[in-house]
Amino acid sequence: MRSTSRSTRLTRLVAPVVFVSVLVAACGDATEITVDAEPAPSVVTTVTEPLAPATPPVVPIVVADYLVDGLPFPVPPGAVTLELTNNGEDFHHLQIWQVDDADAAAVALEAGDLGALQGGVAVGGVGAIEGFGTVGRVSTTLDPGEYVLFCVIHTPAGAHNELGMVARLDVAGEPIAVDLPDTAHRLQITPYGFQLPEEWDGRQPLSVVNALEWAADAEFLRLADGATRDDFLAFMDGSRPGPPPFTVAGGVAGLGSNRAAVVLDPLEPGDYLVVSFSPDPAADMAPQFTTGLLTELTIR
Ligand SMILES: [Cu+2]
Secondary structure (H helix, E strand, O other): OHHHHHHHHHHHHHHHHHHHHHHHHHOOOOOOOOOOOOOOHHHHHHOOOOOOOOOOOEEEEEEEOOEEOOOOOOEOOEEEEEEEEEOOOOOEEEEEEEEOOHHHHHHHHHOOOHHHHOOOEEEOOEEEEOOOOEEEEEEEEEOOEEEEEEOOOEEOOEEOOOOOOEEEEEEOOOOOOOOOOOOOOEEEEEOOEEEOOOOOOOOOOEEEEEOOOOOEEEEEEEEOOOOOHHHHHHHHOOOOOOOOOEEEEEEEEEEOOOOEEEEOOOOOOEEEEEEOOOEEHHHOOEEHHHOOOEEEEEEO
């Protein structure tokens, strides 16, 4: 089976990369990580050197149709950069929630029970991306504990969590003293809608702050030529047949109340929608894009 062999291959491929990237980032240089690097003793010794300033360590997560590759060892607490690689043909995002019992939550998610997340904390994953090999990067802060990584996108193939796109992540060990990347640009999620940054040209890192009392997301959808916000709404309610009138372009997946995350990837010039797909507890759990979290954004 294609998915099984790919899973095995990715696990082998990714494991040493993760190890090296976390260690290397801890000593202040998270720029280039190569696949054939091995966690050699010389790398380990450099961790103790007090090099600064540090950037958040990179935590690479690979997804495909329809799996999420988990990490075989804990990630240190603190600021991290989640680096999502979509090695599938469908589009996928990376939701990351802190929960009391990651194994129980994973079983429930695979059974289609999102109630398992209640009482957990959405910490800001990577918004949906598409195109084989596409990468999306979001910096966020992880406290020690258990997490589930998953995709809840529905496409004609089904609900991706029910197709197996669930994995666990443990955060433990010595904290790494780094902050989220500095940004001059901020997108706020407020009770009155998205408050867009005033002078952002799409090329610099963007801080996303959720000022709501519940989780929300801020995903970027690039509209197809001539498509409008109404075409998006018609597609979502099923009244517009055919392919999506947009492509997905990253952003921040579920982000809990009063939390911040930083989108690192630039947006190409074009017409976008900023959308929250999260359920609205103040409106019978209707998707938030139907209750105010839907805004147009043009990048020139
Ligand atoms: Cu998916």
